[in-house]
Amino acid sequence: MRLDAIDRKILAVLQADGRKSIAELSGEVGLSPSPCLRRVKELEEAGLISRYAAVLDQRKAGLPVSVFVSIKLERQQEEALDAFSAAIRGWPEVLECYLMTGPRDYLLRVVAADLDAYERFLKEKLTRLDGIASIESSFALEQVKYSHVLPLP
Missing domain, CATH: 3.30.70.920 (Lrp/AsnC effector binding domain/regulation of amino acid metabolism (RAM) domain)
Known part of the structure; x- marks a missing residue:
């Protein structure tokens, strides 16, 4: 899959915070919500975004x-x-x-x-x-x- 500058911005924002809403994400990358959602879906379908997860603090989870x-x-x-x-x-x-x-x-x-x-x-x-x-x-x-x-x- 060829990534353009907007795809890279989307990926950078989602890597930092996968809980961003499409409205928040679209504002940060300079797209309206519909094309932003379409791009996110394409990145997911291509397998570049493989999943979303919560990153836990290992120590606070009792596994230091x-x-x-x-x-x-x-x-x-x-x-x-x-x-x-x-x-x-x-x-x-x-x-x-x-x-x-x-x-x-x-x-x-x-x-x-x-x-x-x-x-x-x-x-x-x-x-x-x-x-x-x-x-x-x-x-x-x-x-x-x-x-x-x-x-x-």
């Missing part, structure tokens, strides 16, 4: 611990990768999971209420998966930056 977990599998065969991915998708503690290049196969971002909760996750879920060669956990001390806003050109 962030852990970055590097996983190395015993085998990098397709069925082993698929089995690991399928298991991870069902665990709500895992907010992000990436298949990586380099010495590790996966990088996960896991949230927990405290160290005991992370230890339970590790022992009751992660270490029980077949095919894991090693697990390395790194605890975040401070969140320096967090953004869900893509830097559109």
Whole structure:
């Protein structure tokens, strides 16, 4: 999909505040409400806007611990990768999971209420998966930056 300057403005405003009404949005991007709504619908139908969500404060939600977990599998065969991915998708503690290049196969971002909760996750879920060669956990001390806003050109 080709984006023009108005599409980019719409996306920038909605990334900052997805609850904007069409009237508010149209005023900010310089369109009347009908063409603005049409453009938003086109962006949604094209899949560029995939969903709307509330962004929660992790600490206030009672999950102050962030852990970055590097996983190395015993085998990098397709069925082993698929089995690991399928298991991870069902665990709500895992907010992000990436298949990586380099010495590790996966990088996960896991949230927990405290160290005991992370230890339970590790022992009751992660270490029980077949095919894991090693697990390395790194605890975040401070969140320096967090953004869900893509830097559109």
